[in-house]
């Protein structure tokens with residue numbers, strides 16, 4: 001007796017551009033081959049959900065300047081090391097003698113500061129609502145320990161204002177957001193409810209397994225089919241409607257919203273987090289103010305367009321020729337969450353033939 005056929009294909013009666021906001025979703029969609037299950041006319045666009053990728057060149061240049069500063073130990077997550085700044089990168093600075101250390105948690109940086117109080121230890125605060133609470137905890141721990149040599153260069157960003165900016169951009173049309181699971185576990189569903197209502201765009205939070213992604217995508221497509229636009233949760237086992245209140249409280253204690261510059265999206269009001277004045281002594285921009293020369297993105301790099309869904313990675317002229325994971329030109333090929341790295345690693349050659357007008361709308 002033959003097994004019953006399992007039909008995994010997704011259904012929708014109309015064309016649509018869906019954006020996966022999260023870099024880990026980009027990788028999972030590519031790894032599981034889920035784009036091939038989409039109905040004809042439905043396209044996935046990568047979004048600004050990789051914190052390394054959206055950090056602008058100027059912030060990389062600032063971190064390089066800090067790393068060069070006498071007496072500074074710069075601590076960072078590993079993905080930042082190879083991202084090119086205008087003239088250097090953190091890995092290059094380390095190779096020529098700067099004290100740059102890769103850490104897995106900001107608390108490691110606090111430990112370095114505690115162990116050697118003659119050095120200024122600066123943590124590169126890059127990341128979304130998933131990372132910011134841990135960094136806030138590190139500041140509170142340093143305050144509690146009375147450390148005067150630990151600080152954070154905060155380039156943190158928050159996701160909901162970027163979704164609003166994308167909906168207001170005039171070179172991309174997005175018909176639905178596949179929203180990031182980890183960020184949503186912290187912020188909850190309310191921010192998406194506001195975006196869905198304001199822009200009439202469906203938002204569905206999804207997890208990272210193949211079945212999570214298929215379910216989340218089908219919920220998005222069902223809304224589009226039915227002409228609905230609401231926020232739905234397809235990741236109930238991790239995302240509560242109110243989010244993680246403890247993480248929100250810690251974050252709000254240490255940080256306050258500020259305008260922030262995003263690679264590809266420009267300056268977005270209230271999309272960044274800076275240290276509150278109460279914690280100014282832990283703010284590297286106050287403690288070690290740096291002046292950097294004018295910043296410039298790598299020549300020919302189209303990461304900015306990839307990050308707002310205006311260009312598929314494979315459409316960048318440098319993709320897989322001058323720009324590869326071994327010799328990356330832009331951050332989207334460096335970062336493990338980058339859209340170009342995902343397309344290179346799991347790429348579907350047919351993507352190259354997608355006409356630009358299908359997504360540049």
Ligand code: SF4
Pocket residue numbers: 022023024025049050051128130180181182183184337
């Ligand atoms: S931090 Fe979490 S939610 Fe954000 S891009 Fe990475 S995996 Fe996605």
Ligand code: SF4
Pocket residue numbers: 300301302303304306313316317318319320323324328329330331332333334340
């Ligand atoms: S292929 Fe390289 S240069 Fe082009 S957008 Fe991607 S990372 Fe940037």
